[in-house]
Amino acid sequence: MATPRPQIPVTVLTGYLGAGKTTLLNRILSEHHGKKYAVVINEFGELGVDNDLVVDADEEVFEMNNGCICCTVRGDLIRIIGALVKRKGDLDGIIIETTGLADPAPVAQTFFMDEDVKARTRLDASVTVADARNLPARLADSREAEEQIAFADVILLNKTDLVSPDELVAVERRIRVLNPHAQLHRTERAALPVDQVLGQGGFDLARILEVEPDFLSGEDDHEHDSAVTSVSFEADSPLDMGRFNAWIGDLLAKQGQDLLRTKGILNFAGEDRRFAFQAVHMLADGDFIGPWRAGEQRMSKLVFIGRNLSRPVLRRGFEGCLANGA
Structure with missing residues (x-):
């Protein structure tokens, strides 16, 4: 073969x-x-x-x-x-x-x-x-x-x-x-x-995090008048894969033209592997990239770069994907 x-x-x-x-x-x-x-x-x-x-x-x-x-x-x-x-x-x-x-x-x-x-x-x-x-x-x-x-x-x-x-x-x-x-x-x-x-x-988000573990950490709190902004979120509780797929699919379908880049590392409930997610406008891709390391905090981190981004709306959507959410 x-x-x-x-x-x-x-x-x-x-x-x-x-x-x-x-x-x-x-x-x-x-x-x-x-x-x-x-x-x-x-x-x-x-x-x-x-x-x-x-x-x-x-x-x-x-x-x-x-x-x-x-x-x-x-x-x-x-x-x-x-x-x-x-x-x-x-x-x-x-x-x-x-x-x-x-x-x-x-x-x-x-x-x-x-x-x-x-x-x-x-x-x-x-x-x-x-x-x-x-x-x-x-x-x-x-x-x-x-x-x-x-x-x-x-x-x-x-x-x-x-x-x-x-x-x-x-x-x-x-x-x-x-x-x-x-x-x-x-x-x-x-x-x-x-x-x-x-x-x-x-x-290649797995490679980025190998070199720069804090690449996606923290939220961007810039206040400015530019049309393009960056918004990022993180959660230490696992995400429900079904909820996330439904939310992100709907979001990209409705706002994909405004979303220049979306990428993150996700911790899905019931999974011992990290999931790398990325999207360009409405087209998304993702896959499991390997196990969480021993002692590593299992943290989901998601970054949006685009126009007309509403931090409160995106936050509610992201938090609605938590496995222990309502």
Whole structure:
């Protein structure tokens, strides 16, 4: 019996126009890391991977001389991913570079919707490159820029050499209002080691908690006027799986368009395993990820990032899922 091939980690690379995401991609592809990545780019005009790299417009997939693969997206993302995973030879990862005006959520949804893609790949993280100098203005006039920050697992605050120390602190504070949980790096010319960009496990909650056990702890008490907010809850009493599924299913059906990200670790009554839950808008996924460790407090933690979030309403819904509730 053949051994199943491991799932290929996928990184979604986004950032508003001019933020520096192509510069970051150039660095990843030119480093001597010894790994083989596929790169999916959804605008042919952004294919400046290297000054001496010439792309044949008729080619959808081609091998570069550094061992990476590059694809131009001129069709269905699912079709391209499906073709990539069927190629001979193992890939160490797939990087999807979106356009500067893209909302990353629809890209992420691909890995929830298609069963074949879901079986062969796993969404590792959403990485956003932000322009330290221009981000405040973009957040004021662009919904996409706001969503790119709010959705991110990793944020590169780039071009930090172009702002004053006070401006840098202010823009970081603005980012943390939108997204209090993402890893945040200050960079110039997108200079960051590859191992701090790829393989971050942003959608792999088990891995996040191994590295940062308090990642989902506490509630976000920020008060601000931004349309995007973060609300989180925790409970030390077990949840009833049936109640939770009914509640979260109804919530996502009614408010899914406003819910950019939902994720958590759940303690279900009668189960000795932790359950990792995650959703992108209305599409949800989840699975048991292993037993609770000896002596570990069995705590359910759930985070919502989105618009029009009512803390009291969400709290009542979450508490209504407690196994010892009414």
